[in-house]
Amino acid sequence: MPPEQFVLKISDADIADLKSRLALTRFPDAAPGGLWDYGTSVDYMRELVSYWKDSFDWRTQEAALNEFPQFKVPLHDIELHYLHVPGVGPKPYPLLLMHGWPGSVFEFVDIIPRLTDPARFGGDARDAFTVIAPSLPGYGLSFQPGQKRFVLGDVAACLHDLMTNTLGYRKFAAQGGDWGAGVASLIGQKYPSSVCGIHLNLLYVPREKISPNSESEALYNEQLARFLKEETGYQQIQGTKPQTLAFGLTDSPAGLAAWIIEKFRKWSDNDGVPESAISRDRMLANISLYWFTGAIGSSFWPYYGRLHFGLPISPDHPISVPTGYAAFPKEIVTPPRSLAEKTYTNIQRWTEMKKGGHFAAMEQPAALAAEIQNFFRQLR
Numbered sequence: 001m002p003p004e005q006f007v008l009k010i011s012d013a014d015i016a017d018l019k020s021r022l023a024l025t026r027f028p029d030a031a032p033g034g035l036w037d038y039g040t041s042v043d044y045m046r047e048l049v050s051y052w053k054d055s056f057d058w059r060t061q062e063a064a065l066n067e068f069p070q071f072k073v074p075l076h077d078i079e080l081h082y083l084h085v086p087g088v089g090p091k092p093y094p095l096l097l098m099h100g101w102p103g104s105v106f107e108f109v110d111i112i113p114r115l116t117d118p119a120r121f122g123g124d125a126r127d128a129f130t131v132i133a134p135s136l137p138g139y140g141l142s143f144q145p146g147q148k149r150f151v152l153g154d155v156a157a158c159l160h161d162l163m164t165n166t167l168g169y170r171k172f173a174a175q176g177g178d179w180g181a182g183v184a185s186l187i188g189q190k191y192p193s194s195v196c197g198i199h200l201n202l203l204y205v206p207r208e209k210i211s212p213n214s215e216s217e218a219l220y221n222e223q224l225a226r227f228l229k230e231e232t233g234y235q236q237i238q239g240t241k242p243q244t245l246a247f248g249l250t251d252s253p254a255g256l257a258a259w260i261i262e263k264f265r266k267w268s269d270n271d272g273v274p275e276s277a278i279s280r281d282r283m284l285a286n287i288s289l290y291w292f293t294g295a296i297g298s299s300f301w302p303y304y305g306r307l308h309f310g311l312p313i314s315p316d317h318p319i320s321v322p323t324g325y326a327a328f329p330k331e332i333v334t335p336p337r338s339l340a341e342k343t344y345t346n347i348q349r350w351t352e353m354k355k356g357g358h359f360a361a362m363e364q365p366a367a368l369a370a371e372i373q374n375f376f377r378q379l380r
Helices: 010-025 041-054 059-067 112-116 154-164 178-191 217-231 233-240 240-253 252-269 282-292 299-310 365-376
Strands: 004-006 070-075 078-085 094-100 129-134 172-176 195-200 323-327 347-352
Touching: 004 282, 010 041, 010 252, 041 282, 070 154, 070 365, 078 154, 094 154, 094 178, 094 365, 112 323, 112 365, 129 154, 154 178, 154 299, 172 178, 172 240, 172 365, 178 195, 195 347, 217 365, 233 240, 233 299, 240 252, 240 299, 252 282, 282 323, 323 365, 347 365
Parallel strands: 094 129, 094 172, 172 195, 195 323, 323 347
Antiparallel strands: 004 070, 070 078, 078 129
């Protein structure tokens, strides 16, 4: 079946139900100590829930997403949702743009216009892309109750099929962060003739201590040790007991928000509150999409695949297509180039970014768009 146009329209009843559940939120006791020392701040969540219930305008965020052409297509036994935004320029090049967890296509609202119409922002029209931004299978609008679950390799196969067979692009560019970076890496590894190159803002390298031969390698060991000790609990829960966790986060919007907002704060380049890096309305639009679609449980499945089947990205399975990397200073883990080159054997651009973190497309859309354009300019 061919793709069908799609317009996002959450019912008034579902919005009212969300507000009524927020009004009944039962907040936990706050442990003594720093507000964020043990996870999401209770004081912060009280204020956020109040704002979400009384001030947040879902319809405004919904309309912002609906500014872009959207489609659904039956693919790999699901209804896959994607944005397909034509470029404005003499020869727009197809770009597969991919989010991760706990993200969604709402990550790309601000960056897509910069990629599709660079001249509008003072750039060169010759750098224009036609952007294809899917909701990853099992995420948001690419989820329906009862559908099969996707691990990372399944996602890569599905999205490669979307680009080549459904949309007919013989060759395309691929970009992503978080799981989107993993999908871009796998497409480069498994289907190298289909891409002119891949651009990433997260690198998939072995998360193991290395014997340091430089200051950057020693700093990486320190950064990795802190991350593995303090920041990987969510991976273990989502990767081992995804169904159990899904009960609480599917039933309680405050619980869902607390689980996700802690990552927005910890992983973004902020001054103590996530709103200093990402707008509150955009964060709540992202969280609301998880709520309205009921997709949080299925979104955990790449973690289940990683823990049970391993990652198919490693120095034993290197990626040799042209690769660009934007190293944002507050990314979860920023490996040294010496380590990255063991997996990505054809790194052609490595840029140390001045500001930004894990959610680069939301935090620094202009800077990330410029990096993507600069990298692919000679490859397209």
